[in-house]
Amino acid sequence: MRAYKRLTRSERYYIYVWYYEQKITLRQIALRLHRTPKTVYDEVHNNRRRPDVPLDKFPYDPEYANWLAAQNRINRRYGKLQTSHGALNRVQKAIEEKHWSIPMIAHSMKNVPSTATLYRYLHIGVTALKSYQKRKYHLPPKSLRDIMRSNAESDFMKQHSIDVRPETIQKRRTFGHWEMDCIDSPQGTNASLLVFYERKSRYIEIMKVDNKRSTQMHDAIQHF
Known part of the structure; x- marks a missing residue:
């Protein structure tokens, strides 16, 4: 199956000129651009400021269509953000000015996303968390395995090891x-x-x- 290739800005201007100035049908435009008719039809009818209004009353704008396509790609990458812009601004301020960690923000501030949601926003690259840096506020405790390994290597443990007990x-x-x-x-x-x-x-x-x-x-x- 052939990989899908997005419409470019120049192709959108070709669509505008051929459709409105040269009065070429959308099917003929699709053949010229080596695109499927459905791709061109959806571009002209849906990628507009008012898709609910007929084309003769609200025409297709290639510049706006190119901007809208870029925004849709960003929104698909981010997913649907359930957080308001005000909450994201407060999160960004806590990160940049107070140097708070994500768990501190989630547990100390009101009306902000949970810890898991903030980490998801960090992973997908939401702008409010772009300057966030992970910090280690507490040193992890030494594991029992490391303690036992260090004890096993000591002279006392070598002299009193269970391996040297009498037969x-x-x-x-x-x-x-x-x-x-x-x-x-x-x-x-x-x-x-x-x-x-x-x-x-x-x-x-x-x-x-x-x-x-x-x-x-x-x-x-x-x-x-």
């Missing part, structure tokens, strides 16, 4: 060798379950701790 413990022949671990909540709560596991008997004891700070862990181990 008798690996065979599970004597009672009294325990392992300990924490079970965290998937909801992200601070409380955890401290699990004590005996290797030979597979006996388990579970204790709840309010958090994983050293004082809480120390008290739980002493209680165990």
Whole structure:
């Protein structure tokens, strides 16, 4: 299928001259421009200031048609903006003068779009958010994986690693060798379950701790 090519400004002037001055039919104009008759018909009848008024009373204007086509392309790119110009002006002022972030604007200002809508406007290039720059106001917390990796590389962890325990413990022949671990909540709560596991008997004891700070862990181990 052949890709669609938009009408150019010169083609719109050709349509105006041939249709109004030389009285050529729209079908003949379409053949001259190598366009479909429907393309030329829609251009002349619909791409006007008043499409509801007949052509003899409100003629086709190529300059206005070219401007209107460009505006329609911009509107299709942006989508239908549900936000008023006044709200967008206030958003632009908050970005340029106060250097607010999008979440700050959405939660602190009245009658403005939501955070998701503002980010959509930023993505499609709405003028009011063109000067917006993403900023990191808070440093992300260090992940538990990085903390454990740094601990694993320390000299203390290398000397007391579980890999260097005696072979008798690996065979599970004597009672009294325990392992300990924490079970965290998937909801992200601070409380955890401290699990004590005996290797030979597979006996388990579970204790709840309010958090994983050293004082809480120390008290739980002493209680165990």
